[in-house]
Amino acid sequence: MSEQTTPVLQMDKVTKVYASGQITLTALSDVDLTIRSHEMVAVIGASGSGKSTLMNLMGCLDTPSRGRYDFGGRDIAGLTPTELAILRNRSIGFVFQSFHLLPYATARENVEMPLLFAGQPARKRRERALEMLDKVGLSQRAEHLPTQLSGGEMQRVAVARALANDPKVILADEPTGNLDSRTGRGILDLFTRIWQDGGTIVLITHDMRLARNCSRILKLEDGRIVHDGREIPADEEAAAEAAGGV
């Protein structure tokens, strides 16, 4: 099915090298990757395997050292910082491990922020933010500050914020990493529902239960994609079971 849908993003031999003085570190090398709409992709791999680098590149927060990256059919290499900002604002929704909510803004105001940067008028922002909060089940908590919310609720606010501008893709970096397993389950359900509603999601995760729910699983090792398929690679499955068995 995924073969018929249009590509959201495409990477062609993308390499990212970090240079610090004499030392250079290749975080990603020759990554070829296409993510199509209505996919739910899990990116797994050990720490330092290049997951976060991949995520930052996908999110246009960073640019490749070599290779070509097209987002929505546009080569991002030619875009100015302003064009990149507009692209991130309209087409990408971010969900971070540590939520990154403005501590002094209410849930609704946090969700309104990307709408504000999209130039939406106040009334529309408010309506849309409340709609999104309702979608993540937090309509009762709209006027609460992050400090008055639980971890799971904060991450729901972050998801609502990511959804606000109806992005082409949602990029979630360890979205359940700071949550207990029950709350994490709730966030997973939320992502699954968004996916079923037609959304495109890329998740970075350590959590095999999360990965198992995805339509496609990528495994990174030393900056290369070593697995790309519907199933969890056998070694990861075994490791997860061993961990679960303890």
Next chain:
Amino acid sequence: MRPWMQGLAMMWRFLGRGRSRPASILLAVAWGTLSMMLLLGFGEGLKLQMMKGRAGLGTTPVILWAGTTTRPWQGMKPGRNVRFTEEDVTALRREVAEIDQLAGEASRWAVDLRWGSRSVSAHLTGVMPCFETMRAHYPQPGGRFLSDVDQAQGRRVLFVGPKLKDRLFGPADPIGQTVFVRGVPFTAIGVMIDKQQNGMYGGPDIDKAAIPLSAFESIFGKQPYNNILYTAARGLAPKAVEAKVREVFARRYRFDPQDEGALHFWDTAENDIEAKKIMTGIQTFLGIVGAMTLLVAGVGLANMLFVMVHRRTREIGLQMAIGAQRSAVSTQIVGESLILAGLGGYLGIGFALLLVEIVQRIPIQSEALQFLGKPTLSLPLGMVTVVVLVGIGCLAGSLPARRAVRLDPVEALRHE
């Protein structure tokens, strides 16, 4: 909505919410402005007071005292006394065209003045009508100063200083009252407007009584004047007239015109120049102190704003990740700095106005305070202070803002 408007909207919505920094920044700017304004305000008050005190002596007359010759001259020994007479005044008037106002003055300490049952001892002067302007003997409303007719006819009329009026009459209106001067009845015709007087001889004018010189002589008999006063014609330096005056007296009393001991000149205009120099010095000093204060306040402000922006690096990273354009971010930061600096500045001006208002309501009694005068705020100076601080705020906000928006959002997000 344009990006900078988005920035303004963000700033407006979250201004001062849940952060302690804005309050301290506001306070710092307010404090800087307040101290700057008070400092210069007190300087201005001091200056005004000095100018008032200067005016208290009159139109900067030269005051001339008779001395004793110190050099032998034309076969005469030194040590002869010079004594001023009415004829000397006439001679000066005739021979020195450069003199404008001219008068002799006789005075006597501890003269008994009696009104009804009250009796005080006062310094009594016999003066000429031109003292009104030359020595600033301006009458309060309802009264008048001695006139030419009073002098010509030797009328027994009395003009008193306000302090003496209080001593002799208390709260009563003295105009038209009969006062016995050494037993001779005089009519009180005026009370001097209260004044501040820096230079004085024979005590402050406000505690003296003045009668026409002619009436003075009718009581005490003709006697040498205590001093002669004159002003130079408009545009002339009193110093230039001094030599001519000296010549006239040297000829009349036959002493060496170079003899410094025979005549003593007090050029009050010279005092005036001194005072002006001192005032300029004080103001320069206060200006430097003020500039330093402003500098310190500015550096403090810049530092605080820098820290404020630095602490928000993560937040800025987030905003950029979710699509804030650079101008939206920098407008927020610079706008916030401007608002804080501006608001703090106006707060400072407000406090300064309030404080000065309070100080001005304190009636000045002590002599130290009287010399200091009342602080007078200069609104333009306050505005300049605010503008400078706002400028510093703008700069201090925009430098870290520029740095922040050039930061990699990924790095900014990781910032602790």
